[in-house]
Amino acid sequence: MQLAGAAAPLKVDITEKTFRSATGVTIVALRGLSFEVRRGEFACLLGPSGCGKTTTLRILMGLDRQFLGSYQLPEGGSNRVAAVFQEPVLLPWRTVEQNVRLALPRNLRDKDLNSLFGILGLSAMRSLYPSELSLGLARRAALARAFATEPAVLFLDEPFASLDERTADRLRRLLMTVWAARPTTALMVTHNLREALLLADRIILLSPRPAQVLGIFDVPLERRLRDAPALDNLVSAFHKRFPDAV
Numbered sequence: 001m002q003l004a005g006a007a008a009p010l011k012v013d014i015t016e017k018t019f020r021s022a023t024g025v026t027i028v029a030l031r032g033l034s035f036e037v038r039r040g041e042f043a044c045l046l047g048p049s050g051c052g053k054t055t056t057l058r059i060l061m062g063l064d065r066q067f068l069g070s071y072q073l074p075e076g077g078s079n080r081v082a083a084v085f086q087e088p089v090l091l092p093w094r095t096v097e098q099n100v101r102l103a104l105p106r107n108l109r110d111k112d113l114n115s116l117f118g119i120l121g122l123s124a125m126r127s128l129y130p131s132e133l134s135l136g137l138a139r140r141a142a143l144a145r146a147f148a149t150e151p152a153v154l155f156l157d158e159p160f161a162s163l164d165e166r167t168a169d170r171l172r173r174l175l176m177t178v179w180a181a182r183p184t185t186a187l188m189v190t191h192n193l194r195e196a197l198l199l200a201d202r203i204i205l206l207s208p209r210p211a212q213v214l215g216i217f218d219v220p221l222e223r224r225l226r227d228a229p230a231l232d233n234l235v236s237a238f239h240k241r242f243p244d245a246v
């Protein structure tokens with residue numbers, strides 16, 4: 001892994017990643033997976049279930065070093081990498097605010113978090129404990145923690161999975177508001193095309209396993225204009241370009 005220069009994008013070039021199953025069979029999860037995310041861009045990795053999306057994120061987060069190939073992370077004001085997972089991993093014995101502050105480097109621990117908590121609608125919940133939060137609120141706290149660190153790159157692994165559609169939609173819009181306040185190079189894994197079209201600057205479409213890039217779709221509409229009818233049109237445009245995609 002290398003840290004690239006300030007203007008460099010996230011660059012991924014994974015030659016191969018295999019797993020060995022419990023019965024000794026080799027599973028090729030990724031083969032020839034190459035893509036880039038430009039600086040300050042919000043990209044979605046979209047692909048069918050089991051194609052290798054989470055495997056890719058785990059490699060980029062440094063959680064899995066058993067692969068062939070290379071990648072480089074963008075360098076911002078910090079070298080920090082932040083991640084938001086499907087399950088918000090919060091320390092149960094710490095309040096929401098403490099969970100956020102503990103993620104910060106020491107020199108930022110006293111930072112003013114009012115506007116971040118405000119944007120995410122968490123101002124009144126700062127002193128609650130995780131057990132007092134609904135799943136939607138816990139996800140918001142996880143987003144607050146990720147953005148508070150002002151990372152150079154943000155990875156999100158299906159952060160809106162298993163929420164009811166209304167809550168998920170509210171959270172997607174909150175994510176965009178907080179992201180717009182400080183655009184951060186971001187890579188989000190999803191298998192939800194509409195979600196990707198709502199959030200992303202560009203969609204990186206993956207094949208079934210072993211994952212490789214089938215194509216790139218740059219979403220041709222400003223984010224604030226992506227209402228329901230506009231999203232219907234974007235879905236059609238996407239399917240026209242990738243008729244076989246999910």
Ligand SMILES: Nc1ncnc2c1ncn2[C@@H]1O[C@H](COP(=O)(O)OP(=O)(O)OP(=O)(O)O)[C@@H](O)[C@H]1O
Pocket residue numbers: 019020021027029047048049050051052053054055056191209
């Ligand atoms: N630790 C492991 N051991 C063996 N096989 C694994 C392991 N982790 C993942 N796999 C296999 O690698 C493939 C890719 O898994 P991965 O979780 O990356 O897919 P995904 O695209 O994130 O799927 P989903 O959208 O369902 O979360 C799958 O076939 C999975 O079964």
